[in-house]
Amino acid sequence: xxxxxxxxxxxxDGRWRxxxxxxxxxxxxxxxNTEIGRMAWSSRATAGEAIAAARRAQPAWGRESLWAxxxxxRRIADAVLARRAELAGLLTxxxxxxxxxxxFEVGKAADGFNLAxxxxxxxxxRTIPTxxxxxxxxxxxxxxxxxxxxxxxxxxxxxxxxxxxxxxAAGNAIVWxxxxxxxxxxxxxxxxxxxxxxxxxxxxxxxxxxPEVGDEIVVNPGTNAIGFTGSAATGRTIAQRGAGKAQxxxxxxxxxxxxxxxxxxxxxxxxxxxxxxxxxxxVCSSSExxxxxxxxxxxxxxxxxxxxxxxxxxxxxxxxxxMGPLNNAAVARKVSEHVTDAIDRGATxxxxxxxxxxxxxxxxxxxxxxxxxxxDSLINLEETFGPVAPLVRVADEEEALEVARANRYGLxxxxxxxxxxxxxxxxxxxxTGIVNVNDTSNYWELHIPFGGMxxxxxxxxxxxxxxxxxxxxxxxxxxxxxx
Ligand code: NAD
Numbered sequence: 001x002x003x004x005x006x007x008x009x010x011x012x013d014g015r016w017r018x019x020x021x022x023x024x025x026x027x028x029x030x031x032x033n034t035e036i037g038r039m040a041w042s043s044r045a046t047a048g049e050a051i052a053a054a055r056r057a058q059p060a061w062g063r064e065s066l067w068a069x070x071x072x073x074r075r076i077a078d079a080v081l082a083r084r085a086e087l088a089g090l091l092t093x094x095x096x097x098x099x100x101x102x103x104f105e106v107g108k109a110a111d112g113f114n115l116a117x118x119x120x121x122x123x124x125x126r127t128i129p130t131x132x133x134x135x136x137x138x139x140x141x142x143x144x145x146x147x148x149x150x151x152x153x154x155x156x157x158x159x160x161x162x163x164x165x166x167x168x169a170a171g172n173a174i175v176w177x178x179x180x181x182x183x184x185x186x187x188x189x190x191x192x193x194x195x196x197x198x199x200x201x202x203x204x205x206x207x208x209x210x211p212e213v214g215d216e217i218v219v220n221p222g223t224n225a226i227g228f229t230g231s232a233a234t235g236r237t238i239a240q241r242g243a244g245k246a247q248x249x250x251x252x253x254x255x256x257x258x259x260x261x262x263x264x265x266x267x268x269x270x271x272x273x274x275x276x277x278x279x280x281x282x283v284c285s286s287s288e289x290x291x292x293x294x295x296x297x298x299x300x301x302x303x304x305x306x307x308x309x310x311x312x313x314x315x316x317x318x319x320x321x322x323m324g325p326l327n328n329a330a331v332a333r334k335v336s337e338h339v340t341d342a343i344d345r346g347a348t349x350x351x352x353x354x355x356x357x358x359x360x361x362x363x364x365x366x367x368x369x370x371x372x373x374x375x376d377s378l379i380n381l382e383e384t385f386g387p388v389a390p391l392v393r394v395a396d397e398e399e400a401l402e403v404a405r406a407n408r409y410g411l412x413x414x415x416x417x418x419x420x421x422x423x424x425x426x427x428x429x430x431x432t433g434i435v436n437v438n439d440t441s442n443y444w445e446l447h448i449p450f451g452g453m454x455x456x457x458x459x460x461x462x463x464x465x466x467x468x469x470x471x472x473x474x475x476x477x478x479x480x481x482x483x
Contacts, residue, residue, distance in 0.1 A: 003090055005037040009187040009207045010046060013053035014200025019046055019208075027184050030096040030325040031315055032360035039183040042208035044216040050175045050204035051222035054146040057201025058173035062143040069169050070117035075196035076165075077113035080106065083192045089317075090185050091157055096324040096363070097279050098316040108446065109161040109189070115446050116165035119466050123170075123473070136480040141473035143171030144246055145224035148217035150210065150238070152230045153327050154282040154385075156182035157189055162446075163227035163248075164193075166469040168202065175204045175223065177214050179230075181328045183207040210234065218242040225472070229284075232383075232409075232457040239460075248471050250451060251459040252383040253411030255288035256404045257441055258426065260397065261295040263416035264438075265303060271440040272389065273307035275414065277367050278442060280323050281387040282331065284458075285412040285434075287441045289373070289380050291392050291400045301350060304369045304389050308351040311367040311387075315360075323387060325363035332363050335386030338379040339368060342390060347373045352387075375403050383409060397422070404430050410456030414441045431456065 007024035008016045018024065019040040026035045040046075061069075080087065087109075088102040095102070125139040149163040156178060167174050178186035190205045206213050214234075218226055218241045225246035228238050235251040257275060259268050275287030292300050316324030326332045339353055352366030365386055373380055373390040380392060380403070394400040404413065412434045415426040423437045433453045436443050444450055447465030452458025461471050 002086060003184065003188040003191060005039065005184050005187055007038040007040050009039045009183055009205070010042055010050070011187070011190045011194070011203070011205040012046070012050045013204070014194075014198070019043060025180075027094065029093050030327050030361060030363045031093065031317070036093055037184045039180070039187075039207045042206050042213050044212055047175070047177070047206045047213045047216035048220060048222070050206045051146060051217070051220050053201040054173035054175050054204055055222050057199055058143065058146055061173060061199060061202050062171035064171070066120050066123065069171065070120055072196065072198070073113045073117035073165060073169060076193050077110040077117070079192045079196045080110040080113065080189075084110070087157065087185070087188055087192065090188050092316050092324070094182050094185050095153060095156055096316055096327050098321050098324055101279060105155055105158045109157045112158065112161040112165045112446055115465060116169040116469065119469050120169035122466070123469065134482045136482065138478050140476045140478065141170070141470065142476045144472060144474050145172060146222055147172045147174045147225050147227055147472065148223040149174055149176040149227045150214045150217065150230065151176070151178050153179035153182040154279060154284070156185050159229050160186065160189065162229070162463050162468060163472075164203065166472050167227065170469055170472040172225075172472060173202050175206065175217055177206050177208065177210070177217060180207065180209065215241060227472070235459065248461040248463070248468065249459040250284065250463055251411075251457060252409055253284045253286070253288065253452075253458055254383050254407055254409035255286070255290070255413060255441060256407070256430075257287040257290045257414040258400045258404060258416065258430075259290065259292045259296060259300055260400070260415065260417040260422065261293045262418045263296065264418065265296060265300055267438065268416040269300065269303040269307055271414065271416075271438075273304065275440040275442050276389040277308070277311050277323055277387050280326055280365070282327060282385050283442055285442050285444065286385070287389065287414065288384055289390050289392060291394050291403055293397075293400065294393055294395050297391070297393050301369070301371050301391055304391065305350045308367040308369045308389065313356055313364060313366065323367060325359070325361055326365055326386060327363070329363070331385050332365065335365050335384055335388065338377075338382065338384045338386070339370065339388060341378040342370050342373050345374050345377050347371060347377065347390070375406065381407065401426070401429055408457045410453030411451075411458035412436065412441045414439065433458065
């Protein structure tokens with residue numbers, strides 16, 4: 001069975017419906033720009049109805065035992081796995097990533113529901129010692145209430161699950177709005193979740209424009225908390241508009257990857273190429289800039305060029321394709337702009353650098369290796385979100401650290417070295433929330449804390465396993481006075 005949508009992409013109070021005002025927009029595939037369905041382009045009022053439904057549903061769900069919540073999550077995981085191929089097919093069609101990557105993402109979504117089911121049973125509060133011997137103090141994890149969840153298009157199945165699974169496990173009800181360019185696969189995920197007998201109103205989906213539907217979810221007094229993954233600019237707006245509500249924010253990243261002279265260059269090349277080209281570079285943890293020590297610069301650049309040549313660009317549904325199109329025109333524009341700016345400032349394209357010939361839409365971009373990128377290039381300073389490896393030559397470790405630090409983002413970095421002391425020095429000194437030693441910047445597992453460094457533009461809080469589960473709860477303190 002395939003998923004069919006004719007504008008009924010809102011799921012409110014356990015029922016599918018379109019926008020009452022009737023507004024629908026076409027959903028198009030980035031593969032060839034064909035229309036693949038229609039989505040409701042919803043109003044603030046519809047988002048408000050979804051919030052009201054969530055408010056009605058949440059108290060009963062919050063009283064359910066943790067075991068009952070875990071049982072629902074396991075049923076959802078099974079339902080996702082039962083429809084894995086269909087979900088992956090639609091994910092590829094609407095997002096543009098190769099089928100193998102889509103299949104991996106859907107598998108991870110099922111893992112995310114099972115992980116939340118495992119962990120929620122260990123959501124243990126504490127008993128806290130007191131100065132006053134007549135007191136007993138305990139803490140409990142309680143649902144926050146209604147969670148507003150707003151998600152991007154780069155991992156449109158797995159990123160929502162990073163909020164839906166712990167959010168439901170924690171006893172919250174949810175109102176979710178996905179990025180408009182991946183609204184159909186969001187509706188498909190909800191269809192599959194519904195097959196696991198979701199209580200009506202526990203999960204509500206509303207599709208439409210972020211500044212309308214998303215903003216309503218942020219400002220409406222009916223939501224208690226916001227989970228947001230997306231750009232730093234939108235994150236800043238939401239932080240202000242949602243002031244006073246709990247906010248978990250996963251924002252942009254900008255590498256860096258640092259290649260030191262004692263690195264295993266073959267391994268570093270494989271890992272960096274994966275960091276640059278997986279999902280066509282549209283990953284918050286992508287290897288957005290590559291700082292290479294002068295002693296190994298030429299050898300590494302040569303290897304990266306070979307790795308880029310091995311990438312097979314084309315229709316992501318075809319076997320053998322390892323990179324599909326970018327997801328949308330805005331990201332395609334930004335990638336071209338950053339590459340042009342780098343070249344204008346003196347970089348050379350050792351491989352790629354533009355659109356490949358003969359593609360069925362103008363969203364395809366060649367795997368690109370830029371050599372001689374100067375630190376004040378846009379591509380070094382800003383998140384590019386495309387399949388580009390910008391190589392910056394650094395004279396020594398100090399310069400590597402200096403360039404690494406001079407950036408407003410602070411999400412994930414990688415350092416390649418065989419020396420343990422050097423590795424620890426970089427772990428301490430590079431201002432990113434995660435530092436991967438000797439692996440791609442994209443390495444992560446679902447239970448590992450993931451998020452941006454404080455004071456940077458990469459977000460607030462930590463996603464992952466028990467970290468997001470706890471973050472999606474209120475910590476309630478109860479004090480008892482003995483006679
Ligand atoms: P975006 O900020 O443009 O949009 C994200 C979501 O916010 C979409 O659903 C959009 O409709 C909604 N939105 C837009 N304006 C809004 C507003 N004013 N109020 C409320 N909601 C609004 O981001 P994007 O282009 O969809 O995603 C790419 C970005 O996401 C990149 O910067 C990437 O690094 C980041 N990202 C971060 C992580 C992470 O875990 N840190 C993971 C994936 C993606």
